[in-house]
Amino acid sequence: xxxxxxxxxxxxxxxxxxxxxxxxxxxxxxxxxxxxxxxxxxxxxxxxxxxxxxxxxxxxxxxxxxxxxxxxxxxx
Numbered sequence: 001x002x003x004x005x006x007x008x009x010x011x012x013x014x015x016x017x018x019x020x021x022x023x024x025x026x027x028x029x030x031x032x033x034x035x036x037x038x039x040x041x042x043x044x045x046x047x048x049x050x051x052x053x054x055x056x057x058x059x060x061x062x063x064x065x066x067x068x069x070x071x072x073x074x075x076x
Contacts, residue, residue: 001025
């Protein structure tokens with residue numbers, strides 16, 4: 001299982017967060033990693049999306065053509 005907590009300041013760490021972690025993971029072993037976040041660094045999701053493959057024009061055309069064909073089929 002995986003959980004991410006984003007805090008705007010280390011001052012926000014409190015017993016509620018610790019209790020939520022305990023409730024989520026119960027007696028399972030866990031690893032806690034703390035990293036400083038800056039606004040210049042992309043989030044994990046942003047980094048993934050920026051490095052993910054993109055569709056070619058031919059693939060986008062195929063998706064559009066298929067969508068149109070399904071739309072025609074649904075109206076019959």
